[in-house]
Amino acid sequence: MSNPRDRNPRDPRRPGATGRSGSRPSKRPQREPRRPADGSRVRPGAAGAGRGSAARPARRAGERPRRRPAPPPPPPPLLRRTFRAGDPAKRIKIGGVIIVVIMMLFAGRLTQIQGIDADTYAEAAANLRLQTIDIPTLRGQITDVNGNPFALSVEVRTVFVDPEEVKEEERDQLVDELVTRFDLDEGEVAAKVDATPSRYQVVAHRVSPGDWQEMRDLGLSGVGAEVDYERVYPEETGAADLVGFVGSEGHGLEGLEGYLDETLSGEAGKRQVEVGSDGTQIPMAGGLVREPEPGQDVRLTLDRDLQWFAQRALAERVEELEAEGGSVIVTNTDHEILAMADYPSYSQNDISATGPEEWSNGAVAETFEPGSTNKVITLAAALEEGLTTPETVYTVPYSLQYYDRTFRNSTNNGTQRLTVNGIMAQSSNVGTIKIADEVGRGTLYNFMKDFGLGQPTGLALPGEEAGILTDPDDWWGTQLPSVSIGHGLSVNATQMALVYATVANGGVHVEPRLVAGTVDPEGEFTPAGEPEKTRVVSEETAEQLALMLEAVTGDGGTAPQARIDGYRVAGKTGTANRLDPETGAYNENDYTATFAGFAPADDPELIVQVVLHSPRGTIYGGEAAGPVFNDIMSFALKTMKVPPTGTEPPAIRLFEEEDDS
Template sequence: MPPRSEEPRRDATGSRRGSSRGTEHREPGVGGISDARAYTPRGRTIREGGGAARTGGGAEQRRTPRSSRSGDPFRPALQVLDGGRTGATRAGRRETAAGGRAGVVRTVSAKPVREPFDDDEEPAPRRRPGPRRPARQAAARRPVRKPRRPPKLADPRRRLRLGTLLVLALFTTIGIRLVFLQTVSTPAYADGGLASRLAVVELPAPRGAIYDRTGAPLAHSVEARYVFADPTLVKNPTATARLLSPLLGIPVSELADRMKPRILPGTTTPSRFVYLARGVEIAKAKQIMALDLAGVGVHRDEKREVPGGDLAANLIGFVSQDMNGLEGLEAKYDDMLEGKAGRKRYEVGQGDLAAPIPGGYSQTTPAQPGSSLELTIDRDLQFKTQRILSDGMARTRGSVGAAVVIEVGTGDVLAQASFPTYNAADPTKVNSPADREDAATSFIVDPGSIHKAITYGAALQEGVITPDTAFPVANTITKGDTTFRDTHPANGQKMSIPGMLAFSSNVGTIEIADKLGPDRLIDYQKRFGLGQPTGEGMPGEAGGRLLPADQWSDSSYGSVPIGHSVDATPLQMAAAYAAIANDGRYVQPHLIRNVIAPDGKKTPGAAPVTRSVLSPANAAALRRMLEAVTTVDGPDGRATGLAAAVPGYRVAGKTGTGLRYDNGKLQPGEVGSFIGMAPAEKPRYVVAVFVWSPGGEGGAVAAPAFREIMGFTLRHYRVPPSATDKSPKFEVFPH
């Protein structure tokens, strides 16, 4: 047999002819000895994977590769190197017939590729060593295995639908829960922890002011600060008090005592708050804050300022440190003057900052400032009246005085002064609480001879007397067990009505009252406003007292007509004379001119009560007769009221000497008084002055004080002097 050539033969197509070992078909780009290890689908060489093998006697026998019995872990990587094609898709291996001739090429089905998930497949059993069988016979005996299908995975669409249902169910559950929380359980959850997160700040409401008739402030509130201490945080009370004392004007010992730790009464809790000072000026409060004292702080406060000090203090009154009215108009109209505090509630963060939470809960109730009062008082006239009264009272000791100025026709009280007075900004500095009382409405006296104008007015109106009436007047008259005398005896002469008024005849007045009778006299006393409070507006105003006719004793027929056994206040008597000046029409005196709302709108005060007491003719006749009191001065005697005459003006009025009772006990001394009107021909103003003095000096003070007060009032309001400086001529003892 000729030797076998190692160079493969080529057929007509240029394909290499395999040697007796077999023929291998190569893909383009794959060939040569360098890639002798061509890879099968399982990553094995042809030799290993069962390619052509040498056989004895020219017969070809397939050899089962050892590596085919188990999975090859390198197969996936080798697939990538091989272009990603598996051995199953390559050209099949061609087996040549025995003897190395080029026969018909047939493709041998490759062994199914083991996938990674086939690792659980049992490896093929190893063959026992023995004689090799021809490849054709081995291939015939080994059954062709079908490639295993990969396990069927779950349908992704089913997974998507299931997941969608689960998500929808979850969101539906959450939505139902949210609706329940927002509608059913909202209040419980919202309020559950709200209290611990809320801060409450009180918004103070300014107290209304008190103005005079011109709009000048008599009392008003200004912003201030209060200084407080937490005794549990104050490290050294004494040292702290030494620093605060010069700024607060409070003794060191008092401040140190306030800052000492103490237990709240009835508890075991230590006190955490104590006032050190109220109404501190803002500038001083800033100085205190600059000291940065442990346990000491300041906060917003309100301070009541009284610009005039004692100006109308007995009238206005004062307030407490908490801005509550305690006396005077401040107490009477406290509900109107005090504002309604507001409140702001808001959520704050935790920690030391405690700052408001932006967008958090916030509720604000605005503060409502108090309304203000506009009084009928004229500040300038009030000041002058107080000054004149106090100057006159300086000549007396332990005395009480009152002065009232009323505008005729309107009933406006233009001035209402009291003595003694006090500084309303510091009401504690008084000798006695009685010094803070308003004497014009609380000073109850026997009016004395000023009451005679009521008796003569009633007699004129009832026709008991006329302006021309005259009759003999004795020096004395006895009623019951009391004898009444005149200070200017007539000695039985015929005396005119103006003469009786000028000399203040007790005997003549009692005789006229006998003709009038007690019932009619009491009726006119009530018409003139006696026996009940005037309702001027002052708190605690005394009403006085009238003696009922059925309680009159025999002496009452003599005492009541001349102003004894009658209790009245200076204001009541001033209002009675204002009725005479107002053509016989009584007008209730009042202090409140307007109520000013916080928005500035003015509401007039309640309309005064009015009623007719005398006819205009009788009122004019009575005024003319009362002029005799300030004008009669001749050989027959001097009138009792000459000291009250106002130069340039005609004045009608009456002097009085009465008694004072305190808690039913007669007090020593006398009450001197004078009430008059001017100009007498057409009165514009009524002035009343009352002075009680233990030494009886009241009469010497009242008339001169009236003259000065009335003179200033007429000039202040620019009232022209009387048309004639001469008053009518009065004949005291007509022939």
């Protein structure tokens, strides 16, 4: 018999063995594994011998083995030690400690909020109910050169009610007074007076200070007013298209109101209001954050009387000729704009009845082919380059073949021998084309640029169109003759007015000015900066051109309608077909008629440009636009107190056979 101590300690047959090293001896007796009925031995371990195991039945042939579910993962060591099911006292103790810590954190935070930082949090909570709103400021005026207003702001009142302050016994009287005095709807007023919960209900806008004073003197409770401003445009100034208007927010939307908005608007003040539970604003005493700063006045170079007359004369002629519209520019030799009229126009006090087409300032926004008014640049280039003289004679037939196109004069006078003076006076297309051939496309283009075509005028007005002047490298066969007589390019009315102002100014182009300066709230005037000046042609060339243009209004010229008694007048007519926007081709029955000129011709003071779009019946510049030029120039000479001319015009030879006597 073997010694029990010599047996394997893991041998299950060893007394007290459990299959674990170091475990205490089992008190349960060991069972002999049950043998199968066939008498075969059971393999060790096959029956699941060991602690906690049970004998598994033998698997039948073809039977799939059943999977044993995986045991759950063991808990982490810390939890295994701390929260063992058999140790509830320890769990309660630790849970209690955690709860105490959380309560201490809450208590500390409450102490900070309600004690240490109480004022800070109270202020933050109050600020959630406050909003900062703008206080309207006084918008600057737009005036003429003499201080007469084209646009100004007047003080008005916004009337409101505080329903909580309205006394019950005064309620009906308050409603009646508001309805009667301010022409309001009774139902709407009553609803605002009875509104709850509310402390601020606006009932009337743009109330005059006098009307509000009468209302306040009644001493009724719960009604108040705030200062506001209303933009007002004096009627019949004739400057609506130029000046423009402001929107409901008080900012400029069109014209000078929009362009000069930053200067005119000033800086709004700031005020804090408390927002009620229903979102209404409750004005606060002492809520002023910043005082409003009024805007600056803008003084223009315009003359109000001249502006009014120019607008009226233009409107009458447009209506008389059933034209689509037109523009008038009046300037002096310093290129200061004295009047800028456009028609059709609109009322700035009733903009809802009109639209963008009426608001547009056609004097800078509408382009057209200048026609014969452009010939002054062609002849200026030839004279300045020394290619010809006013007395040079040209053979001028009625028509001229130029590549694949035939150019003709407006009147068939056969073949004539005309001087350069005569070519200008009779507005000869063929004669001008012959001179342009000598000038050349590059030189002609440069002179046109120097006179200001194909580029902005410098006025920087909203909606301005610079026109079209193509590069000479892109000119095709007939472009040179076309451009020389004012076709194949486009300009706006102001550009052509400045061309004639340059001639009248002795050949010096001056950057045009419309703003004379600004006036601050203290009344101090700050003039605009000095304009840039550029010499385009010599003084001698300018004088020669002035004599040629004076011949246009003479007996042999195309515009005797432009003459003014007592004054020598220089000018030029223009007639050009208009393009059909749908086809892009010229409309043979649609024209632009123009006249541009200055007076007195021997000592120029004033320049007037008249443009009529699509006149009916009378289409030529001299006949259609000449009379408007005459009316406006006559009024301007008197308004500006320009003395009559003291000299007689010299004899100007137009034909070769004429002598100088």
